[in-house]
Structure formats: C-alpha cells, structure tokens
Amino acid sequence: MSRLVVRNLKKKFNSVWALRGFNLTLDPGEIFVLLGPNGAGKTTTLKLITGLLRPTEGEIFIEGTDLRKDPIKAKSHIGYVPDEPFIYNKLTGREFINFVASIYKVSRVDYETRLAGLLKTFDIGEWVDELSESYSHGMKQRVIMCQLLLHNPELILIDEPLVGLDPKTSKTVRELFIKLKEEGKTLFVSTHTLSFAREVATKIGIISQGELKFIGDINELSRISGKKDIEDIYLKLSNANDGVHR
Template sequence: MIELRNVSKEYGIKKALKDVCLRIHPGEIFGLIGHNGAGKSTAIKSLVSVIEPTEGEIWIDGENLVENRLAIKKKIGYVPDSPDMFLRLTAFEYWNFISVAYEIPEDEKRTRLRELTDLFDMTEHQSEVIDSFSHGMRQKTFIIGALLPNPEIWILDEPMTGLDPQASFDLKELMKKHAEAGNIVLFSTHVLEVAQQLCDHIAILKKGELLYDGTIEELLLENKNESLEETYLKLAGRNRSKQQEGTAFDTPLEERGV
C-alpha cells in the first residue's frame, strides 16, 4: 500500500502540493487527475524520490520512504513526464543500465526484453540512439525500461502521451493485468476518457489541493444528471462568476462594432 500523509511541497512562496493525504491499495489502478500544474507530477516525483516533500511523510508497504529509500525504489517502475533523457545512449544501453540497477538476472532480462520489445514494436530499434527517436518511440523506450524489472508498483506520469493507438492499447492492457495480479498501478492523466476506462480509484487535484478522492462511480452519483466532464470541470475547471459567464463572443456583433 502507498500512503501520502499530509504531504506538502513548496517552491519558494508557491505551494505545489498542499497537505495531501492519499491511500493506494494493492490491486488498484489509481488515477491522478487534474489540469496542467495541478500537482500531479509533483506528487509522483515525491513518490519516486526525484524530489523531497517540504512537509509530510510517504509510506510504502509499511515502510517510511525516507528511511528505506533504496529498498523501496527497487519495488517501483517509473515513467517520467518527459522522455527526453539519456539521449546519447542506444535503447539497448538504456535497458541494460536499468537491468544492472535492478539486479535483473541475465536470462530474465533477455526474456522480458524480448516480450516487451516485440509488444511495442521496438525490437528492430534496440541499437539506435534515443536522440534519433520520435517522441512516441522515446516514450516506448522508457515504458519498456520501467516494466523490465517487473516491479510491484508502476508509477506512470502521463504514460500515453505520444503513443500510437496500438501502443496505448497494449499499455492499458498491461496495466489491467498488473493490477489484477494484486499489484499497484498509479498513473497521471488529464484525459477523462482514459481515467474512466481504467481507474478503480481517482484523486482530483487543483493547484496542489486534493479536491476528490474516491471512485468515478461515487463521483457521478454525487453529481446526478451530469457527465464526467461537467462534474470534473465543476470541481477543477475555472471558477466563473455570473459576470464572467457572458464573454465578448456572447455579445451581438453590432454591439461589438463589427
């Protein structure tokens, strides 16, 4: 289980996360939902030890992250929000680097690589430099790297960005199977259709604050006669006063001097 206990993160006077509390259970696909800048990536980077929270604690499987960082890292496969890293390495060199870091036995590495590169159509590109790849191919490279050790916890930051429809479908199927096996899949997205399709549990963030923590079904039940889009935008969208509801484009052309 993953627990965020009153986690906050400050950058100067800006609070990227504000006293966030979450529990993510084994067997769940958990979605972090929110606009750009909502705090999704900050929460994820705190979980994978890229950044340190200003306040609060993170516990994973009953262990404090600060006190057990290395052991916990080996339980996690992480896809960052940008695949523009390790650009001078070939795809295979990057995957080999991951296998050494996670101490994957050679036979297991070969088997897992063959399965994953075949699935994501990357077998013929292993010897190519990551810098030469399109955004989608870079994304697939880092997804393969994250899944290669077959870790218990997958933490994926906007993982579908740039993927072609087949790769996106294949990744979603892998996410479902991983959760069904009793593992945790945590991913961020701002695409509501993807969240509705995949998630057992969601959290909605806005400007670092946790606005909702529960299932999509519970959220829609609380907001009868509204679509998921309407409900989400009511929570996380722009606040509009009655004066703001009429825009310049609601005004007749002749009154605008057109």
C-alpha cells in the same frame, strides 16, 4: 499492508505551495488516476513519491518503508515513467534498458527472452539498437515502459502515459495496465486523458491548485458532482472550491 501510504504531503517552491496536504492510501491491485488541470500539482505529487522532490512536510510509506528514512529499500519497490521521457542521447534504447536493469539487479535468467517479449509487446523494432537521439517522444516512451516492466515493480508511477503514443500502443498500454492490476500491482497514473481514467481507474483523484478536491471511484464522482459524463464531472470538481471528500 497497504502498498502506498501518503500522509499530509506538502511541497513549497520558494513561497508558492505546489501541494497542500495530500493524503492517499493504495492497496495491491488498485489503479489510481490523478486528474487535474496544468499546474495543479500532479507531477509534483509523483515526483515526491519517487524521491525526485523532497517534501516540505508529510510522510510517504512504500510497502511499509518510510521513503525518507530508507529511500533505497522504498525505491526498490517502485517503477517510474516521467512525463518527459528523457533517455541518454548517446545510448541506444537497448543499452538504456540494460543499464536500468543493472541498477535494479534484474535476474539474468531468461533475460533475453523476456526482453524480446516486451520489445514485441511495445512494437519496438530494430531501432532499439539506434542511438536514442534519433527517437521520437513516443519511441522513448515505449522504451521506458519496456524497462519499467523488465524489473517488475510492485508500485508503478506513470506521468502522462499516453502522450506521444500512437493509437495501437495506447490500446496496448490500457490492456497492459488492466493486466498488471489483475496481477496485484498497484498503479498511480497522472493524466489529462479522461477516457483513460474512465476505462482503467479503480480510484480517481481530482487535484486543483495543489489540493486534492476529490477522491473515490467513478460512481462516487458521478453522485457527488451530479454529472454522468466524465468530462462534466472533471470540469465541475476541478473548479470546485469546497467539497473535499476523503
């Protein structure tokens, strides 16, 4: 069974189509990277899959469960990291992690040990017990990554994972994504960082003006665009008016 199936997904804001017929199927162990310029519809797509936006048309199945018909069951399989990592200002990082862990009913067996391990992985120091109002963008991002891995979702959706992270944490995140893929998790990542896409993606999508222009692996991208460098490929395909390949 596919982990994520998206069929003819459309979203209209007032009279503007933000997404026009998005189709995608992801299986366990895949990392799908969605590339596109600002305002192309990347965040809209992710928000639709997480249930933060209601589709105008189309269907979303997560682990075979229709998101519209049984959102609670469907959402129990996902973990989401937004592009703007908001945390309640008056909670500490630890309290936020514990709050989300309570919602996902994370097992309390060895909880402290697992949390300590993740805090170490993301280089989260004693500041985890300070109110998050004093955190930087990167610190919040690390706390959110930490809570995400604690409840161990099957499908991970991340919007701009590297924004605000220092080089060391960026490297950790890349390595972690590859490890998660090897464990059979599915990752759906939206990003502007082309080198990241080249390094980790098993499937790449290029979206522009709400339309998925291309979907395939890096070799297919290179063949279709006639370019070798990821930046050239991206620029050529994101500006293309035709050539939608599914």
